[in-house]
Amino acid sequence: KAGVTQTPRYLIKTRGQQVTLSCSPISGHRSVSWYQQTPGQGLQFLFEYFSETQRNKGNFPGRFSGRQFSNSRSEMNVSTLELGDSALYLCASSSFPGQLHGYTFGSGTRLTIV
Amino acid sequence: QQQVKQSPQSLIVQKGGISIINCAYENTAFDYFPWYQQFPGKGPALLIAIRPDVSEKKEGRFTISFNKSAKQFSLHIMDSQPGDSATYFCAASTGNQFYFGTGTSLTVIP
Numbered sequence: 001k002a003g004v005t006q007t008p009r010y011l012i013k014t015r016g017q018q019v020t021l022s023c024s025p026i027s028g029h030r031s032v033s034w035y036q037q038t039p040g041q042g043l044q045f046l047f048e049y050f051s052e053t054q055r056n057k058g059n060f061p062g063r064f065s066g067r068q069f070s071n072s073r074s075e076m077n078v079s080t081l082e083l084g085d086s087a088l089y090l091c092a093s094s095s096f097p098g099q100l101h102g103y104t105f106g107s108g109t110r111l112t113i114v
Numbered sequence: 115q116q117q118v119k120q121s122p123q124s125l126i127v128q129k130g131g132i133s134i135i136n137c138a139y140e141n142t143a144f145d146y147f148p149w150y151q152q153f154p155g156k157g158p159a160l161l162i163a164i165r166p167d168v169s170e171k172k173e174g175r176f177t178i179s180f181n182k183s184a185k186q187f188s189l190h191i192m193d194s195q196p197g198d199s200a201t202y203f204c205a206a207s208t209g210n211q212f213y214f215g216t217g218t219s220l221t222v223i224p
Binding site: 103 | 146148150156157158159160195203205207208209210211212214215216217219
């Protein structure tokens with residue numbers, strides 16, 4: 001059974017650019033969540049999608065957005081990149097929202113802003 | 115309000131020693147308490163989990179101790195090895211809502 005797949009694994013962008021990250025959940029999982037993790041920091045919740053609808057959103061500026069497709073794959077977009085956006089972006093999937101059973105993380109996308 | 119409080123933030127243990135990480139919660143509706151292990155550059159992975167109807171669960175060198183009355187649970191790593199060096203997260207779930215602790219960075223010195 002394939003795990004959660006995040007692409008790309010590494011990305012380098014310059015300030016002011018925008019970036020799109022992709023997450024393919026485990027087959028059958030319909031809920032996808034995104035987290036930002038900076039060195040020494042915990043998991044900062046970005047947003048959660050279920051059935052193509054955003055259910056929850058963390059305390060991040062509007063530059064951070066996401067969407068989910070009918071096949072449950074999700075994308076996250078960050079516009080007008082800032083140096084502080086450099087982080088490991090993690091995606092996690094589960095069968096249903098708020099369900100920690102079977103909650104599985106991807107390996108993340110390491111985003112570096114220069 | 116932080117639903118799950120985790121301590122310490124960082125921990126350094128000698129090889130062969132016992133590593134102990136603690137978490138406390140407030141919501142008595144929580145009924146599932148997992149621990150996740152995260153290596154640098156990787157996503158967190160489920161390590162071990164417990165439900166409140168048992169006081170202890172052991173898997174190899176990893177043990178969860180659960181104290182329902184104190185609303186606390188802890189992860190014990192026996193005979194800690196350098197390969198255990200990672201960040202550990204606790205979590206608590208009600209079934210339709212969950213919260214993560216802030217993480218503990220464990221370093222095991224050879």
